[in-house]
Amino acid sequence: MDLVIVESPSKAKTICKYLGSGYKVLASGGHVRDLPADKLGVNVHRNFEPEYEVYPQKESTIKQLKKEIKNCEKIYLATDPDREGEAISWHLKDILGIEEDNVRIVFNEITKKAVNKAIENPRDIDINLVNSQQARRVLDRLVGYLISPVLSKKIQKGLSAGRVQSVALRMICDKEREIEAFKPEEYWNIFANISVDGNTIYKSQFNDINGKKTKIKNQEDAQVVENESKLGNWYVGNVKRATSFSKPNPPFTTSTLQQDAVNKLNFSASGVMKIAQQLYEGVNIKGEGLHALVTYIRTDSVRISDDAVAMAKNFIIANFGEEYYPKKANVYTTKGNAQDAHEAIRPVNLDYTPEFLKGKIENDQWKLYKLIYDRFLASQMVNAEYNTLAVNIISEYNNKKYGYMLKGKTLVFAGFTKVYDNKKDEDEDDITNSLPNFTENEKLILKELIKEQKFTKPPLRYTDSTIVKAMEENGIGRPSTYASIISVIYKRQYIEKEGKYMKPTELGFIVCDQLIKYFPNIMDTKFTAEMESNLDIVADGEVDWHKIINDFYPGFLKNLEKANDGQRVKIEPIMTDIKCPDCGKPMVIRDGKYGKFLGCSDYPNCKKIMPYSDKPDGEAGDTEEILCPDCGKPMVLKNSKYGKFYGCSGYPDCNKILKLNEVKRMKVALQNGENSNNESVAENTIFYNHQDFDNKDENTAQTAEKNVPQEDIICDRCGAKMVIKTGRYGEFYACPNYPECKNIIPIKKGKN
Numbered sequence: 001m002d003l004v005i006v007e008s009p010s011k012a013k014t015i016c017k018y019l020g021s022g023y024k025v026l027a028s029g030g031h032v033r034d035l036p037a038d039k040l041g042v043n044v045h046r047n048f049e050p051e052y053e054v055y056p057q058k059e060s061t062i063k064q065l066k067k068e069i070k071n072c073e074k075i076y077l078a079t080d081p082d083r084e085g086e087a088i089s090w091h092l093k094d095i096l097g098i099e100e101d102n103v104r105i106v107f108n109e110i111t112k113k114a115v116n117k118a119i120e121n122p123r124d125i126d127i128n129l130v131n132s133q134q135a136r137r138v139l140d141r142l143v144g145y146l147i148s149p150v151l152s153k154k155i156q157k158g159l160s161a162g163r164v165q166s167v168a169l170r171m172i173c174d175k176e177r178e179i180e181a182f183k184p185e186e187y188w189n190i191f192a193n194i195s196v197d198g199n200t201i202y203k204s205q206f207n208d209i210n211g212k213k214t215k216i217k218n219q220e221d222a223q224v225v226e227n228e229s230k231l232g233n234w235y236v237g238n239v240k241r242a243t244s245f246s247k248p249n250p251p252f253t254t255s256t257l258q259q260d261a262v263n264k265l266n267f268s269a270s271g272v273m274k275i276a277q278q279l280y281e282g283v284n285i286k287g288e289g290l291h292a293l294v295t296y297i298r299t300d301s302v303r304i305s306d307d308a309v310a311m312a313k314n315f316i317i318a319n320f321g322e323e324y325y326p327k328k329a330n331v332y333t334t335k336g337n338a339q340d341a342h343e344a345i346r347p348v349n350l351d352y353t354p355e356f357l358k359g360k361i362e363n364d365q366w367k368l369y370k371l372i373y374d375r376f377l378a379s380q381m382v383n384a385e386y387n388t389l390a391v392n393i394i395s396e397y398n399n400k401k402y403g404y405m406l407k408g409k410t411l412v413f414a415g416f417t418k419v420y421d422n423k424k425d426e427d428e429d430d431i432t433n434s435l436p437n438f439t440e441n442e443k444l445i446l447k448e449l450i451k452e453q454k455f456t457k458p459p460l461r462y463t464d465s466t467i468v469k470a471m472e473e474n475g476i477g478r479p480s481t482y483a484s485i486i487s488v489i490y491k492r493q494y495i496e497k498e499g500k501y502m503k504p505t506e507l508g509f510i511v512c513d514q515l516i517k518y519f520p521n522i523m524d525t526k527f528t529a530e531m532e533s534n535l536d537i538v539a540d541g542e543v544d545w546h547k548i549i550n551d552f553y554p555g556f557l558k559n560l561e562k563a564n565d566g567q568r569v570k571i572e573p574i575m576t577d578i579k580c581p582d583c584g585k586p587m588v589i590r591d592g593k594y595g596k597f598l599g600c601s602d603y604p605n606c607k608k609i610m611p612y613s614d615k616p617d618g619e620a621g622d623t624e625e626i627l628c629p630d631c632g633k634p635m636v637l638k639n640s641k642y643g644k645f646y647g648c649s650g651y652p653d654c655n656k657i658l659k660l661n662e663v664k665r666m667k668v669a670l671q672n673g674e675n676s677n678n679e680s681v682a683e684n685t686i687f688y689n690h691q692d693f694d695n696k697d698e699n700t701a702q703t704a705e706k707n708v709p710q711e712d713i714i715c716d717r718c719g720a721k722m723v724i725k726t727g728r729y730g731e732f733y734a735c736p737n738y739p740e741c742k743n744i745i746p747i748k749k750g751k752n
Contacts, residue, residue, distance in 0.1 A: 003072040004105075005065065005092060007079050011110065014282030014292050015078065018112040019119070024072065026065060028079075032058045033091050035137065040145050042138050048549045050138055054095060065096055074100075076122060081106040081342060082298055083539060084480060087133040090125050108305075109348045110282060110292035132539035135548050139163055139531070142553065143522060147515070150563045155510055156571065164477050165488045166515050167528045171470060172462055172495055173504045173512040182458035187215055188222035192404045193448040194234060194393060201447055202436055204393045204404035211403065222451050229395040229402045234444040237392035237403065244409065245383040248416035250302035250332035251344035251376045254479030255472040257297070260375070262465035265367050269464040270483040273297070275368045276345070285352075286360040292348060293357075294372055298480040299342040300472075302332040304376075308346055312380035315350040324415065326382045346376040378420030385413040389435045393444065408435050461501035475529030510569055518563035521555065575601065581649075582608045610649070611636050630656045635663065713745070 002023050006012050009027045016025040033054040035041035041051045054062060069075060075098055077089035089104055104125050105118040143163040151159035190206035206225060208214055216222045252260070254273075261272040276297040282290045309329050316325045332344075347369070354370035361369070386409040393404040411417075462470065468482045477485055489495050494508030504512070512523070521527045531552075538545045573588035580587055580600040587598040589612055600606040628635055628648040635646040635658060646663045648656040713722040713733050722733040722745065733745040 001072050002074040002076065003068055004076045004078050007085070007088065008281055010278070010290075011281040014110050014290050015115055017290060018110075018115045024068065026068060028065070028088065028092060029058065029061055031055070031088055031091070032062060032095060035141050040141065042141055044142075044553065047546050048138055048553070050134060050141075052091070062095055065092075069096055069098070075103050076105045076119065077103050077125075078105050078107070078118070080298070081108060081296055082480060083129045083133040083136075086126055086129040087137075090127070090130045093125060108342050109295040110280065111348050128541040129539050131545040132535050135538055135545035136535055138549055139552065142549075142556065146556075146560055147519065147522075147563070150518075150560070151511060151514065153568070154563070154566060155514060155569045156507070159507075159511060160492060161511070161515060162485075162488060163522060163531075164481060164528060165485050165492075166512075167476055167523060167525055168467065168471060168485050169489050169494050169504070169508060169512050170516065170523050171474075171476075171525070172467065172489075172502050173509055175459065175462055176504050176509075179458045179461065184455040184457070185217070187217055187454050187456065188219070188451055189454055190216065190222060190225055190229070190404075190449065190451045192229065192234075192393065192395070192446060193450070194404075194406075194444045195447055196436075196438075196442065196444060198445055198447075200436075202406055204391070204406040206402065207392075207405040208403035210401050219453065222453075225402060226449055226451050228397045228400065230446065230449055232395035232397035232402060234393065234395050234446050236438045236440055236442040236444060237394040237401075238390075239392075239438050239440055240388075240390040242388045242390075243412070244386045244388045246386065246415075246417070247383050248330065248378045248381060248420065249375065251304060251346050251379045252372060253300050253302060253344060254298050255300065255468050255482065257345055257372065258468045258482060259465040261368060261371060262463065262468075264371065267364070267368070268486075269468055270487050271364075272368065273483045275364050276372075278365060279369055279372070283361050283365055285357065288360070291352070293352060293369055295344075295346050295348060296342050297345050299344060300479050301334045301342055302344045303334055304343050304346060308343065309380070311350055312377060316377070316381055320381070320418065323413075324381050324418070326380075330380055332379070344376075345372055347373045350377070374420045378416035381416035381419065382413075384411065384415035384417045386410060387412055387435065389438075391436070391438050395446070406436075410435055461498070461503060463500050463502065467502060474525045475532055476525060478532065506571070510571065514563075514566075514569060518566060519556075519559050521559075573599070573601070578610075580606060580608050581610075582606055611638050628654060628656050629658075630654055 004012075004015060004019065004023055004025045006015060006025060006027055007030050009029075012025040012027045016023070019025065033052045035050055036053045041053075043049045043051060077092055077098075079085035079088040079092075085106075086104075092098075093103065101124050102122040105122050107114040107118040140163050143166075144161060148160040151161055192204050192206070193201045194204060195201050206214075206216070206229075209225075216225060249256075257276065258269045258272045261267045262269060267275070276294070279294045280292060280297045282292045285291050313325055313329065350373075354366065354373055357366055357369065388409040389407065391406040393406055395402040395404070460466070464486060467486060471477050471482060471485070489508075490497075493505055494511055495502050495504050497503070516523045531548075534543070534548050537543050538548060571590075573590045576587050576589060576598065578587040578598060579585070580602070583600060583602055583606045585600060585602045585606065587608075587610065588601045589596055590599045596612045598610040598612045600608040630648065635656075636649050638645055638647045645660065646658040648654040721736070722743075723736050724747070725732055725734040725744075731747045733747060735743040
């Protein structure tokens with residue numbers, strides 16, 4: 001029996017079906033060890049050697065893998081085909097004590113052919129790839145672990161920084177300041193609706209005066225153009241007819257997949273990667289079983305294999321006809337700074353069409369798969385062909401010629417657009433079903449002249465899509481990190497969503513400015529991009545990874561000392577017209593670890609705090625007369641790192657908390673008049689705070705009946721009356737003050 005070790009259980013299941021009974025496939029669950037969480041874990045005095053520790057939660061996994069190794073003949077490490085995957089294999093080999101060489105196998109797609117070919121061609125661990133990943137990990141730890149305490153000390157407790165995330169934050173802050181500094185400029189558009197026969201009307205736009213392209217900047221100039229154009233003689237000037245071609249986009253990279261899925265499917269960047277990972281590792285197809293549907297999804301390459309080219313050719317000719325396949329296969333060039341380690345993202349089997357899979361896999365999986373499938377198929381098809389027309393419409397008055405431009409194009413041959421809709425990728429406003437058959441000097445009739453005032457618009461804020469594109473263009477991060485970078489800066493509350501756009505918070509601006517002040521190189525996009533290039537050089541084996549850290553650390557240490565000596569930044573609270581319930585003084589908006597809150601302006605004399613929300617519907621801070629079951633004071637909505645909850649406004653004297661669904665049920669009960677006594681409703685509802693109540697099945701009513709106080713059973717920890725619950729092993733007494741008190745007492749057999 002041979003053993004194959006992968007990262008995820010779903011990947012293990014998919015591979016297992018291709019290898020047969022002679023193999024056992026187990027999952028490590030991703031990384032098995034890393035730098036310690038409670039200390040730096042990098043020995044800066046011994047050439048920056050990392051001090052790795054096995055994750056405590058992976059001890060049992062390691063134990064099981066060691067046991068399996070004793071009973072197997074060969075071992076294969078089949079983690080993902082990138083630097084991170086190479087590092088995971090290296091860690092596993094070391095921890096498990098695997099002495100054999102040639103244990104590493106890689107494949108870009110999880111198919112029977114690819115997996116068996118990899119088994120036949122094992123290789124050694126690529127230590128250069130491992131060292132590149134080690135250098136990245138050590139750099140990130142040095143920056144994050146050493147800068148974060150400075151931010152907490154100088155600005156606010158609980159803050160943190162990251163080597164790449166901080167640069168992304170700067171890009172977002174710089175964009176916001178560019179928007180704030182923007183000054184709109186006035187301009188005017190003038191449109192002329194013209195006709196030959198007085199019936200069919202065509203819309204043209206003012207373009208030039210006497211052949212010189214002119215921009216109208218004010219109302220006075222617009223009025224002159226309008227008046228004199230109306231008085232002029234209208235006729236056709238130059239007519240240019242041509243044929244144009246639209247080329248298909250290359251197949252997806254990680255970056256372009258995230259951009260397209262965000263724009264077209266309204267997915268988040270992290271959501272895209274989560275679903276893409278499922279498609280790569282394998283999904284359950286109704287009636288078909290488990291199948292991997294796409295190739296490896298972390299790539300910056302647009303290259304595809306010869307097998308994929310042949311597969312696409314056969315499929316296109318068979319399903320669309322030879323006219324839809326180019327005379328020579330389309331080849332796309334990968335950008336110069338790309339690693340180009342893997343193929344582009346594509347389907348592994350074109351026979352699994354989106355039409356075939358409709359309703360057989362989850363809807364979001366289907367949407368993303370269809371996007372990948374269509375884009376790849378289109379990338380191998382011929383160009384779309386259009387007839388184009390550009391007509392210069394003239395209004396001549398007093399030897400002055402006002403030029404208006406009419407443009408249009410009609411589709412001659414659909415080509416790749418038969419498969420992949422590019423309307424969101426390029427401007428299709430000029431596409432029409434037919435073009436006017438104008439001839440030069442032909443007389444025209446002016447039907448209507450319309451002028452409109454416009455102002456230049458500020459640059460748009462970043463979205464999940466455009467920030468990924470900007471990071472890629474600036475060489476910030478790598479395909480596997482884009483989604484996590486965005487997720488981290490949201491989580492740290494350095495940015496927030498306004499519609500679909502990213503907006504820096506006040507805290508984000510302050511953190512960004514302080515990092516720029518004391519760590520200018522870390523916050524420099526060019527420096528960060530150069531560091532990525534250096535890591536690529538390490539991966540190529542051209543330089544020792546320790547040198548990269550040695551070159552970086554001395555200057556970083558000096559900046560760190562300056563930052564520690566710097567002055568503390570005072571965040572001025574924002575005054576509100578809300579009065580403090582305790583002392584009557586104005587409340588102010590402050591920033592805390594878990595977001596904004598209201599605090600008394602008389603702090604520290606008065607320490608009253610309340611939830612804050614800038615939402616007009618008053619979602620946060622809403623009491624709705626829900627009273628605390630313990631003390632009778634209003635319950636208010638609060639935030640924590642685990643999400644929202646309701647807490648007693650009498651805190652810290654009363655620390656009662658309720659889950660959102662508990663309060664929701666209490667409000668419904670009050671609105672329906674089920675109990676006019678608010679306190680009584682709360683008293684009954686408080687017992688429904690275990691998971692069994694949330695399972696709204698046929699046993700809910702029975703479960704609710706058991707959730708009543710037992711007069712003779714008292715919690716020996718907090719003194720509350722225990723309630724009967726049902727778990728997987730039967731009934732038990734549970735404290736109603738869960739989660740503050742988690743006391744439970746088993747119910748012995750034969751007792752009620």
